[in-house]
Amino acid sequence: MADIEKAPVVQLQDLDFGFRNEVAAEPGGEMIRYCFQCGTCTASCPVRAVEDRFNPRRIIRMAILGMKREVLNSSFIWLCSSCYACQQRCPQGVKITGIMAALKNLAVRNRIVPAMFSGQVASLKAHGRVYEVSELENEKRAKIGLPQITEMPQEIRTILEMTCAEELARGGSPPAAPAPPQPAAGAPKGGA
Numbered sequence: 001m002a003d004i005e006k007a008p009v010v011q012l013q014d015l016d017f018g019f020r021n022e023v024a025a026e027p028g029g030e031m032i033r034y035c036f037q038c039g040t041c042t043a044s045c046p047v048r049a050v051e052d053r054f055n056p057r058r059i060i061r062m063a064i065l066g067m068k069r070e071v072l073n074s075s076f077i078w079l080c081s082s083c084y085a086c087q088q089r090c091p092q093g094v095k096i097t098g099i100m101a102a103l104k105n106l107a108v109r110n111r112i113v114p115a116m117f118s119g120q121v122a123s124l125k126a127h128g129r130v131y132e133v134s135e136l137e138n139e140k141r142a143k144i145g146l147p148q149i150t151e152m153p154q155e156i157r158t159i160l161e162m163t164c165a166e167e168l169a170r171g172g173s174p175p176a177a178p179a180p181p182q183p184a185a186g187a188p189k190g191g192a
């Protein structure tokens with residue numbers, strides 16, 4: 001995974017000017033063009049408070065400029081905790097949390113999945129949980145009257161099947177995104 005802070009020089013021919021449209025075509029990414037770079041999102045972000053290199057405003061700007069390779073390979077898009085603090089405060093109504101999810105989906109579609117996440121999905125596939133519950137843990141639970149935890153509950157199996165999580169575990173491609181909804185009449189204008 002690349003560190004976008006370390007990519008200050010970009011050649012014009014390396015830009016993908018259609019990238020903003022790709023993001024806008026993803027559910028949640030529709031409003032990306034309305035960002036006018038005020039920085040409210042970055043100032044509101046709790047992740048930013050502990051990792052000052054995480055900068056949602058910058059990520060959105062890079063996406064709008066067409067820095068597809070740098071954005072999709074950035075470990076920063078995976079740091080967003082989907083808390084919605086930024087989205088609640090954006091004066092342009094940009095769905096920043098949705099954009100972060102859209103970028104993650106596009107990364108997965110381009111087979112860029114951090115090993116930590118594919119490993120968690122692989123564990124879900126194997127055990128129905130992100131970690132294996134051992135016999136010893138179930139014995140401890142039984143001693144204090146808690147029910148046994150069984151491997152792979154049917155609900156988890158159904159979710160995995162419906163969300164193509166097995167593909168994600170392999171860093172593969174989830175289903176294609178549905179057609180993007182049209183912006184509402186009178187939506188705010190702006191962006192780069």
Ligand code: SF4
Pocket residue numbers: 034035036037038039040041042056057060089090091092093094096
């Ligand atoms: S996404 Fe919204 S809050 Fe963030 S920089 Fe753009 S306009 Fe400002």
Ligand code: SF4
Pocket residue numbers: 041044045046047048056079080081082083084085086087096097100
């Ligand atoms: S949704 Fe993500 S980018 Fe927005 S404030 Fe929360 S952690 Fe930061």
